[in-house]
Amino acid sequence: MNTVRQLSVFLENRSGRLAEVFNKLAEEQINVRAMCVADTSEFGILRLIVPDTKRSAAVLRDAGFAVGESQVFAAEVPDKPGGMAGVLKVLAEDAINVEYAYAYGPVEGTGKAVILFRVPDEILETTAKAFANANIRTLSEQELMSL
Amino acid sequence: MIWDEKNECMAPERRTQLQVERLRRTVKWVSERVPHYHKALKEAGIAAQDIKSLDDLRALPFTTKDDLRDNYPFGLFAVPLEEVVRIHASSGTTGKPTVVGYTREDIELWAQTIARTIGCGGGTPKDVMQVAYGYGLFTGGLGLHYGGEKMGCTVVPTSAGNSKRQVMLMQDFGCTILACTPSYSLYLAEVAEDMGVDIKSLRLRVGLFGAEPWTDSMRNEIEARLDIIAIDIYGLSEVIGPGVASECEEKHGLHVFEDHFIPEVINPATGEVLPDGQEGELVFTSVTKKAFPVLRYRTRDLSKLMREPCPCGRTLIRMARITGRTDDMIVVRGTNVFPSQIETVLMEVEETAPHYRLIVDKRGALDELTVEIEVNERIFSDAVRHLEELEHKIQRELEAVLGITAVIKLVEPRSIQRSEGKAQRVIDKRKTQ
Numbered sequence: 001m002n003t004v005r006q007l008s009v010f011l012e013n014r015s016g017r018l019a020e021v022f023n024k025l026a027e028e029q030i031n032v033r034a035m036c037v038a039d040t041s042e043f044g045i046l047r048l049i050v051p052d053t054k055r056s057a058a059v060l061r062d063a064g065f066a067v068g069e070s071q072v073f074a075a076e077v078p079d080k081p082g083g084m085a086g087v088l089k090v091l092a093e094d095a096i097n098v099e100y101a102y103a104y105g106p107v108e109g110t111g112k113a114v115i116l117f118r119v120p121d122e123i124l125e126t127t128a129k130a131f132a133n134a135n136i137r138t139l140s141e142q143e144l145m146s147l
Numbered sequence: 148m149i150w151d152e153k154n155e156c157m158a159p160e161r162r163t164q165l166q167v168e169r170l171r172r173t174v175k176w177v178s179e180r181v182p183h184y185h186k187a188l189k190e191a192g193i194a195a196q197d198i199k200s201l202d203d204l205r206a207l208p209f210t211t212k213d214d215l216r217d218n219y220p221f222g223l224f225a226v227p228l229e230e231v232v233r234i235h236a237s238s239g240t241t242g243k244p245t246v247v248g249y250t251r252e253d254i255e256l257w258a259q260t261i262a263r264t265i266g267c268g269g270g271t272p273k274d275v276m277q278v279a280y281g282y283g284l285f286t287g288g289l290g291l292h293y294g295g296e297k298m299g300c301t302v303v304p305t306s307a308g309n310s311k312r313q314v315m316l317m318q319d320f321g322c323t324i325l326a327c328t329p330s331y332s333l334y335l336a337e338v339a340e341d342m343g344v345d346i347k348s349l350r351l352r353v354g355l356f357g358a359e360p361w362t363d364s365m366r367n368e369i370e371a372r373l374d375i376i377a378i379d380i381y382g383l384s385e386v387i388g389p390g391v392a393s394e395c396e397e398k399h400g401l402h403v404f405e406d407h408f409i410p411e412v413i414n415p416a417t418g419e420v421l422p423d424g425q426e427g428e429l430v431f432t433s434v435t436k437k438a439f440p441v442l443r444y445r446t447r448d449l450s451k452l453m454r455e456p457c458p459c460g461r462t463l464i465r466m467a468r469i470t471g472r473t474d475d476m477i478v479v480r481g482t483n484v485f486p487s488q489i490e491t492v493l494m495e496v497e498e499t500a501p502h503y504r505l506i507v508d509k510r511g512a513l514d515e516l517t518v519e520i521e522v523n524e525r526i527f528s529d530a531v532r533h534l535e536e537l538e539h540k541i542q543r544e545l546e547a548v549l550g551i552t553a554v555i556k557l558v559e560p561r562s563i564q565r566s567e568g569k570a571q572r573v574i575d576k577r578k579t580q
Contacts, residue, residue, distance in 0.1 A: 008527075010557070017559075040534075045529065045534075047529070064559065066559065067527075068528065
């Protein structure tokens with residue numbers, strides 16, 4: 001099963017918090033590959049895909065942030081209209097609940113884009129099978145980092 | 148009007164005699180009927196017959212909120228439960244409330260002290276009194292209610308809440324006395340304004356305000372906005388409820404109904420009794436109650452005693468308005484809140500108590516309590532809805548324990564200051580003292 005490690009960081013909803021995270025990562029020469037921020041009116045959760053998950057987590061924890069780790073799928077999606085819709089149809093057919101998804105972006109010269117999908121931990125295996133059965137390629141962490 | 152001239156204007160020497168007799172009787176009563184007091188009195192080496200003057204009070208042991216907690220629920224009752232006709236409860240320091248009880252005679256006595264209170268504020272049987280203190284386990288609502296009926300007022304038991312209706316009834320019924328927390332009176336004034344009702348034009352004359360600390364400047368604001376005379380009334384469930392002391396129309400200290408509740412002021416650190424005029428912790432000994440008498444109950448409220456005669460004619464000793472607490476208890480919307488209660492809830496929800504802090508502020512006229520909780524990795528979840536569910540769960544559990552709704556705010560790790568000694572758990576942004 002190819003999954004990629006993702007870090008989640010708790011952020012209070014006040015200015016400068018996001019900058020603080022990225023400053024710390026910059027200080028440690030950590031290059032963020034993908035990110036998204038989920039917000040509520042009171043707090044946000046920053047999700048990050050980074051090359052050295054363990055070190056990055058340590059850096060952020062030392063800086064005083066609450067950091068969690070979870071697994072996401074990096075799935076290859078055709079980079080044309082209907083590409084994402086097709087993948088989502090596959091997941092829906094197997095009643096797979098997508099908690100959230102965000103894009104890494106198109107991969108030059110391949111006609112494909114990489115989308116990160118988060119599903120509940122209990123159905124990681126089921127989801128991996130669903131992707132495999134539909135011939136949707138999921139990247140390993142190594143592959144994603146080398147893009 | 149003076150409700151009970153005989154007792155409120157009694158010559159001090161005669162009253163002292165009465166107090167000593169009653170004190171002796173009460174010490175005998177609790178020594179024979181309440182294991183806790185029996186033990187405490189034995190350890191202090193004092194018995195009822197040793198009590199010859201009020202100076203002997205200081206030989207008696209103190210009683211604290213912890214003693215009530217340790218004897219939850221009915222361990223300090225001096226009569227069988229069958230003789231208790233009413234139970235009231237107020238905030239405890241943990242998850243359990245502080246429980247008090249009343250016999251039929253105690254209820255009658257209580258009604259008398261409240262009638263005195265209403266009289267202190269200038270109330271008479273002709274008044275229409277709106278009781279907007281909470282009715283229920285809290286002593287405020289039912290306390291003022293029975294006292295109002297005893298006085299012969301027309302009592303309107305609105306309880307707290309439903310503010311638009313309160314204003315409408317105040318206007319339609321021609322209420323002349325308003326009994327509620329001081330902040331609620333200002334809130335009602337705001338609601339009235341929003342409704343286009345000129346509260347100053349109503350028949351309201353007197354406010355009997357208590358259950359929370361309030362300043363002279365707040366009094367001035369209330370008197371100006373509502374066009375009433377605003378009186379401070381004082382009490383605590385452990386002693387009887389409201390009806391322990393009340394300001395008279397002089398508004399210069401609260402007359403303590405000392406023929407029933409003997410006051411002392413002590414140094415909170417040493418327990419030493421302080422002379423009149425010196426500020427310290429208020430202590431009360433109830434000498435006429437049957438179900439739940441207390442000996443030298445430490446209130447944790449700071450005040451001082453004043454023995455100078457009062458122009459109103461009452462000879463009852465006066466206590467100054469409360470200036471603060473010796474502990475970290477705060478009052479939010481008339482409800483006592485102990486930080487330790489919050490801790491109890493957090494422990495149960497999360498098994499370890501995360502770092503937390505209470506912020507109390509005013510939102511308009513009403514108090515708002517915010518509980519800031521540091522996110523640590525035990526409680527952090529990648530899913531927003533899990534964190535929101537946690538916030539809601541904590542809010543519900545706190546409401547069950549405190550009786551009020553708090554705003555729950557998750558904050559980043561280490562954003563709550565650590566301290567060397569006692570944690571600074573409470574930030575009170577209101578100017579109440």
